[in-house]
Amino acid sequence: METFATQPIPAHVPPDMVRDFSLFSSPGMQPTPNGDPQASAAVVHQGPRIFYSPVNTRDGRGTWVITRAQDQRRVLQDPETFSSHRSIFASALGESWPMIPLELDPPEHGKFRSLLNPLLSPKRVMALESAVRERAIFLIDRIAAAGTNCHVMEEFAFPFAVNIFLRFLGLSDDRLDEFVTWANELLHGDNVQRPAAARTIIAFIDELSAERRRRPVDDFMSFLVQSKVDDRPLTDQEIRGTGVLLFVAGLDTVAAAIGFDLNYLARHQGDQILLRREPSRIVLAAEELLRAYPTVQMIRVATKDVDFEGAPIRKGDYVSCATMIANRDPLEFPHPEKIDLAREDNRHTAFAYGPHRCLGSHLARREIVVGLEEWLKRIPTFRIKEGTAPVTFGGHVFGIENLVLDWS
Amino acid sequence: MKIIVHNDKCQGHARCWAMAPHIFELDDEGYIKPGDIDVAEADEKLAWKGAKSCPERALEIEK
Numbered sequence: 464m465e466t467f468a469t470q471p472i473p474a475h476v477p478p479d480m481v482r483d484f485s486l487f488s489s490p491g492m493q494p495t496p497n498g499d500p501q502a503s504a505a506v507v508h509q510g511p512r513i514f515y516s517p518v519n520t521r522d523g524r525g526t527w528v529i530t531r532a533q534d535q536r537r538v539l540q541d542p543e544t545f546s547s548h549r550s551i552f553a554s555a556l557g558e559s560w561p562m563i564p565l566e567l568d569p570p571e572h573g574k575f576r577s578l579l580n581p582l583l584s585p586k587r588v589m590a591l592e593s594a595v596r597e598r599a600i601f602l603i604d605r606i607a608a609a610g611t612n613c614h615v616m617e618e619f620a621f622p623f624a625v626n627i628f629l630r631f632l633g634l635s636d637d638r639l640d641e642f643v644t645w646a647n648e649l650l651h652g653d654n655v656q657r658p659a660a661a662r663t664i665i666a667f668i669d670e671l672s673a674e675r676r677r678r679p680v681d682d683f684m685s686f687l688v689q690s691k692v693d694d695r696p697l698t699d700q701e702i703r704g705t706g707v708l709l710f711v712a713g714l715d716t717v718a719a720a721i722g723f724d725l726n727y728l729a730r731h732q733g734d735q736i737l738l739r740r741e742p743s744r745i746v747l748a749a750e751e752l753l754r755a756y757p758t759v760q761m762i763r764v765a766t767k768d769v770d771f772e773g774a775p776i777r778k779g780d781y782v783s784c785a786t787m788i789a790n791r792d793p794l795e796f797p798h799p800e801k802i803d804l805a806r807e808d809n810r811h812t813a814f815a816y817g818p819h820r821c822l823g824s825h826l827a828r829r830e831i832v833v834g835l836e837e838w839l840k841r842i843p844t845f846r847i848k849e850g851t852a853p854v855t856f857g858g859h860v861f862g863i864e865n866l867v868l869d870w871s
Numbered sequence: 872m873k874i875i876v877h878n879d880k881c882q883g884h885a886r887c888w889a890m891a892p893h894i895f896e897l898d899d900e901g902y903i904k905p906g907d908i909d910v911a912e913a914d915e916k917l918a919w920k921g922a923k924s925c926p927e928r929a930l931e932i933e934k
Binding site for chain 1: 901902924926928
């Protein structure tokens, strides 16, 4: 979680547009017992629609911060001006290659996106539902049989989400704990752990793709090594870039969402009762929980000088579109601080806007809904275990740890 | 009632389809099929909700 400024504030940034706010170090962003980092980030809505944060990336760089949902939509829908090519993974190794399709810009982006879209389309996800439900039931029944409390992240959220994701990749979950450790060290580790984890993940992806080239089976990596774009096979670097993105994006985002959701329900018994009595409300409620507890900030790089709502954005500047900020924009959502599980007209940006809209969003939604449905069906009224405190944190990907629920 | 479909803005969130799959049809990649949609009177409320659910503002309602 450590961050430090690596660059001075650029001279073109007017001093009165600089704010002391950071998704990494502002109040509520460091690991906090019983914290609420998404609500803490909403403090920016007391300020201007755009400002400059001097330290707002994992590697200590400054970014412009776009606070309004409408403005974030403009940035994210305009990849020509705001590129997503910034080699966030490779740069940890001092290298420069894109995770695909996320860090490609149109028109290259569209070719890879078209290749992958059918694999995670809404209709394809419907076909995966029974496997998702089966896995949720297996884990929750095991928890219910073992006692009257549990560590939600370790016993349910991670093994559930990661198993589904590994199944999609065509991997068994023998090494599930190992994968979760890699992802944790990559996303939340220090400056030694992150590059080490990155190298481990690359070696794993490279080895897997080589194996699938030799002996293809019916799985994602075999599909990738046999695929073509522009009538040519994918290069090794493209296969690596795609494999790494799928691995990183799928490993802990859904687990974090489920953790935040169960944390909320444990603290709001009225809502817990409502969803338990009327499970048909869970689909809509899950959208509101995605609005209230999203976990990702999108960062784009300006490809040219542009004045944006009074801010002199210059070529090369980073522009942050944090989902948790847009999702609490009072101009977009009436009473954004209020979590209303029956909220309609809920066009939140938990999965971003624009061409890079989360490829896995349909699967993620299904996992969250099914996870909540089966949890509420099988676990009686639950609360935070007395004497324990979940620890939340902000940063590049928001998360929650030490979530111990009790139903004794 | 008619829904004007801006295909260039559709990014495959499929929120319209989740609301009313028989009104908003998707292609194999999960994007909305091209062409504006004539909505039957009985479907108007649902179509309105579906159009309003688009995070990209790709669906325009024409009365």
